Amino acid sequence: GMRVLENMVNCIGHCTSCGHLCIERQCKYGKYSFAENIVAVYEIEPPENLPELIDNPYNLLPKKLPKADLVLATGLHNDLYMELPNLLRISDISALIIFREDPKNAPPGIVKYIEEECEEYGIEFEAPKPSCTLRPKSELKVISKFIREFRIGKPLVELELIERANIRKITAVKLYTSAPCGTTWYVARQMLDYTIKSFSEDHLRKMYDYIALHHHAAPCIGSMAYDHELGDTILHWGSYIEREAYLRALGLDRELRDTIKERLMKKFPATRC
Numbered sequence: 001g002m003r004v005l006e007n008m009v010n011c012i013g014h015c016t017s018c019g020h021l022c023i024e025r026q027c028k029y030g031k032y033s034f035a036e037n038i039v040a041v042y043e044i045e046p047p048e049n050l051p052e053l054i055d056n057p058y059n060l061l062p063k064k065l066p067k068a069d070l071v072l073a074t075g076l077h078n079d080l081y082m083e084l085p086n087l088l089r090i091s092d093i094s095a096l097i098i099f100r101e102d103p104k105n106a107p108p109g110i111v112k113y114i115e116e117e118c119e120e121y122g123i124e125f126e127a128p129k130p131s132c133t134l135r136p137k138s139e140l141k142v143i144s145k146f147i148r149e150f151r152i153g154k155p156l157v158e159l160e161l162i163e164r165a166n167i168r169k170i171t172a173v174k175l176y177t178s179a180p181c182g183t184t185w186y187v188a189r190q191m192l193d194y195t196i197k198s199f200s201e202d203h204l205r206k207m208y209d210y211i212a213l214h215h216h217a218a219p220c221i222g223s224m225a226y227d228h229e230l231g232d233t234i235l236h237w238g239s240y241i242e243r244e245a246y247l248r249a250l251g252l253d254r255e256l257r258d259t260i261k262e263r264l265m266k267k268f269p270a271t272r273c
Contacts, residue, residue: 001074003221004099004131005041007182008034008150028185034150039068047077047104054079065091070146074099074131078110085117085125095124095142099131099180101234103227128153130222130234132179132241152180155245157188168196179238183218187242190214196250204255211246212239231266 010033044060054060057080064087065071071093073084081098088096096118100106106114111127118125124143128134134153136144147153160172170191178184194210197203215238222234230237240263247256 003181057083070095089121098127100129102223155184186218226269
């Protein structure tokens with residue numbers, strides 16, 4: 001959760017991925033900060049430090065939340081997650097987003113329960129896995145406004161290129177939406193001056209590997225543990241999604257469809273003898 005918070009606040013020095021090669025205000029620093037939009041931050045002990053069953057969630061949760069439009073939660077104990085719809089109802093808050101970056105975080109049964117409770121209370125709800133799959137939806141007015149204003153969710157970029165002798169060089173990357181953890185900014189920085197010699201399968205595969213390398217190095221906050229819900233690791237899904245942003249920006253619709261199909265295909269965890 002801290003990586004997401006730091007990305008939204010965007011305080012100088014929080015991003016250390018580029019080390020001494022940081023270009024500071026030529027990248028993300030100074031371009032935005034949503035510190036004034038964040039009403040409150042609550043930090044709670046992780047599930048592994050808490051009892052298996054929590055009889056009274058309000059020993060850990062606040063009795064009521066301050067006035068706000070939306071709550072963003074991640075990494076909580078399941079018993080605390082299950083109480084959130086009621087807490088939002090009491091606090092007159094309109095929307096709830098749960099970011100799930102680990103297979104153990106808010107499993108499907110818990111998400112289904114929260115979804116049903118939120119529907120009963122008239123609370124908008126999304127639980128993207130990974131968080132970089134979050135997209136606006138016409139029926140979710142508050143959540144869609146949050147995505148557009150905070151510019152986090154499924155990565156969306158625009159590229160400027162120069163072309164000489166059919167060789168394309170990326171000269172600028174404009175970010176409309178970043179992955180919530182901020183990894184998209186780091187990948188974009190590394191894609192500056194990247195040369196695409198052709199759109200052949202071999203050259204595109206090199207670009208995919210280059211994006212994946214820097215997506216992993218950022219590092220992405222997605223778990224490397226196998227996730228049965230996705231049929232892959234959450235980190236690998238994040239890597240596909242970063243790749244899709246560049247294919248979309250390059251107008252490579254067929255390759256984009258192939259990548260989405262590849263991402264959605266169930267992989268099986270390696271077996272050990």
